[in-house]
Amino acid sequence: MANLFRGAGHAQLYNKYRPTYPRELYDIILTYYKKRSDSYETLVDLGCGSGQNTISFAPYFNRVIGLDTSKNQVKLARQNKESAAETLTNVEYYTGFAEDLSRFAKASVDMITCAQSFHWFDVEKFYPEAKHVLKNGGVLAVFGYGNVKVESPEPNKVIQDFYNGTLKGYWDSRISHIDDHLEKFMPLPFADFTRIDTLSIERQMSIDDFIGYLSTWSAYQSYLEKHTDSPILNKLLKRLCDLYGTDQPGYTIIHIWWPIFLLMGRNIQEQS
Numbered sequence: 001m002a003n004l005f006r007g008a009g010h011a012q013l014y015n016k017y018r019p020t021y022p023r024e025l026y027d028i029i030l031t032y033y034k035k036r037s038d039s040y041e042t043l044v045d046l047g048c049g050s051g052q053n054t055i056s057f058a059p060y061f062n063r064v065i066g067l068d069t070s071k072n073q074v075k076l077a078r079q080n081k082e083s084a085a086e087t088l089t090n091v092e093y094y095t096g097f098a099e100d101l102s103r104f105a106k107a108s109v110d111m112i113t114c115a116q117s118f119h120w121f122d123v124e125k126f127y128p129e130a131k132h133v134l135k136n137g138g139v140l141a142v143f144g145y146g147n148v149k150v151e152s153p154e155p156n157k158v159i160q161d162f163y164n165g166t167l168k169g170y171w172d173s174r175i176s177h178i179d180d181h182l183e184k185f186m187p188l189p190f191a192d193f194t195r196i197d198t199l200s201i202e203r204q205m206s207i208d209d210f211i212g213y214l215s216t217w218s219a220y221q222s223y224l225e226k227h228t229d230s231p232i233l234n235k236l237l238k239r240l241c242d243l244y245g246t247d248q249p250g251y252t253i254i255h256i257w258w259p260i261f262l263l264m265g266r267n268i269q270e271q272s
Contacts, residue, residue, distance in 0.1 A: 015050040015076055017213040019145070019201045019258060021115070026056055029141045032194060032264050033111060037137045042109050044133075046098045047117020051077035051091070055084065058091050061110065067096035099125035104133040116144035118185070119177035127189055134267035140190055145201055145258035146181055148213070155243050155254070162214070162236060170219035181261035190265025199260040207249035210256065211237045 040061045045054040048066030050073055058064050068074050077093040096103065098114070098121045112130055114121070130140055147163060150156040177184055187193040205213070211233055214220060224230065237249055246252040 013216045020052050033139045039110050043111045044109050045113045049073050051080050053115035064091045066093045101129040101133045107135045109133045111139045114142045118142045119174045136269045138267045141264045143262040145260050149257050151255040167219040170222040188265040191268040192266040194264045196262040201258045204253050207240050207252050
């Protein structure tokens with residue numbers, strides 16, 4: 001699994017601007033889970049980032065554990081836990097890798113989730129680890145979202161040109177798995193495989209906040225390493241303001257959305 005978010009600043013941007021998933025997604029995952037499972041002891045969230053996905057499962061499992069390769073993300077997740085309105089005593093965060101789940105005993109985990117992180121895994125190493133720690137009937141739920149779409153054709157073209165043109169050569173090759181919604185990993189090597197592509201994340205954001213979201217893209221962060229003082233996002237903001245006919249990007253609201261993909265499978269162990 002790649003070691004991302006080395007800088008604390010990138011982790012903070014990610015925490016502030018990245019979208020969260022709709023309640024319906026979690027309802028679908030939990031409905032799938034309880035069809036053949038009635039234990040709600042332990043859930044492990046891999047590539048947990050700053051914990052947005054992790055805490056969504058806190059009301060349902062006795063112990064919810066987030067792992068991430070980034071110390072900065074884990075530190076931020078712990079800070080978010082402490083500042084949360086509700087008490088999250090059953091949530092824990094640690095630095096760790098999806099390819100090494102040795103901190104968990106055999107058949108001790110009820111569910112493993114991976115939100116927008118699976119494409120970074122070395123799946124040949126991850127799958128055996130997951131099958132080892134999941135209980136019989138335990139579930140692997142992998143989900144994420146594709147490239148952002150903007151409501152109007154012209155602004156949408158500007159963003160797609162930025163994604164595919166300006167940042168071309170700065171994306172890690174594994175971004176292709178997000179572009180094709182994890183098609184390469186179909187089907188997961190688990191029983192009862194299910195795929196759902198009918199959901200989306202929809203948001204109303206100011207142009208300012210949308211530019212903030214674009215600043216979280218890993219390719220943009222790589223671009224900045226070579227072009228430290230680049231005004232590219234300021235130019236993009238101006239272009240969007242021109243298209244929307246505004247000089248107040250902090251108050252001009254645009255409608256954007258991301259298509260969600262969800263892959264689920266169950267660890268079924270044959271009786272000897």
